Amino acid sequence: MASYEEVYEQLQGKTGTDPDVEKELCRRIAEIESTDGVVENLKKSDWALSWICIAVGTFLPIVIYAIKLGITNI
């Protein structure tokens, strides 16, 4: 788990910001890194739903139109 002191020691003078902002930045980074992010990643069900949306919403209409119109060039 990252501590504020550790982050500040590593970043001091390297962020290009004012000292006040830099201290606050390091505090926030320590907080975010302590849990590897603020919010959880998407779940597997979200990814599955994404691929279903892409298959049904994008590829199915393209396939249907390819069959309906035939693949022809200009």
Added chain:
Amino acid sequence: MAAFNANREAQFGLLPITKEERVYNFRDASSISVGLSIATWAFLIGASLALFVDFWTAVWGTLAGNVLTVLVMTWMPSLSGAKYGVDGYTGATSFMGTKGKNIILVCVAIFIVCWDIVLSVLFARSVANVAAALLGKEAMGHTFEIVMAILCMVITFFVVWKGPIVIKKFNNIVAPLMCIVVIMLGIILTVKIGWGNIAEAQPLMPYESEWVNFLIAVELSFGAGLSWWPEMGGIARLCKTSRAAYWSNMIGLVLAATVATGVGAAACLTIGSEDPTVWMLKLAGVGLGIMALIFIAVANVTSCGTITYTMCLGLKGLKALQGKSWGLVVGVFCGIASVALLFGADWIYDHFYIMLGVTCLFYVPMTAIASVDYLLLRKQHLSVRDMFDKTSTSKYYFWGGFNWVAIIIFVAAMLFYLTIFDPAMLVPHKMFAYATGSIGAGIPTAIVYYIVMKAFVVKSGKGGYISEK
């Protein structure tokens, strides 16, 4: 000297947003997404599609293009933005390098200026047409429109200066109103023109091959979907969950955008005008037309505000602007957009469809590289401290601050895209009929980037990738 205000610095600057500062739930994020997508650019996109395809093909083409690109494009900026509280430009450090991300920033800034111009012109024409209708004049004149367009940028400045809470309030009002406008226009179109006539109306300037026309509609919709990239990180970092940041885009940028684009296409096909500020009065009559135009004028300011806010957040990350006040950064950007507006407003507005094509040229390689980098190479783990370390000690410093592998593949992918589709003239080449420009260039880019990075960069220990050896 004013007291240091951490919350203000986070909302108006580069500080990552922590959990307790998140202000957008799923409903808020969806409202913003709907407010963004259903603004008048959706009608313009519909008009662009009407050049090539009929109504139903435009609807299916829009859906096909938006679903793929909106979902894939948001994988990196939305998911990393929500997880780590950083905007898309800061996140871009991980695949472009600490200095390389500025290339993205400059290119995107040019796109955003163009979008701001389009929205400002639409605002101006809406106001001008309302004024002309009320005064009983035929038109208000070019000078009036330019003054109104600049007024739009001035209002945008004040909205963005006040920050995300004001933008959220604007969107929560505008999004439902715009939904009403779109439904109302759909009903009027149905009643006055009839579904039969809408469905049978022929495209205005199609190619001979119906298949190619359909793919051009899909390609332009890819451009429309990808063009939301700059906003994704800035909005996602304020979301309370990953799901709110990710799925809200399906509500606004896919579903709402498809409906509004369909209305735009139907109106253009049947009324023959590409300009929504013209066809709305013709279609809805003076009373309802004026009301719709007023809503649209307000919606354009909201959209302008949202895209300008996220852009200025990115600009605040530039070394030269880090010490400057939020108001100054927003003022300079709106000022540049206003000057550009004076010189190129009409040309950009009249060649709107070219913007969609050029958008694909730029965003397809970036989306492919960013998605592979974040999901496959980094497995959704970023080092926040290294994104903010501007020196050579950062893991994301790569070579001199640039990930040259990403940059070279980026440029090569753009050149390859041009061999499939000419976005400036909307001329498809032979391979377009089999792959489209975006899929044809995007998939090879993703594969080549993955292989080259795995083979050379990950093994060398550069870039902070997790090596499996």
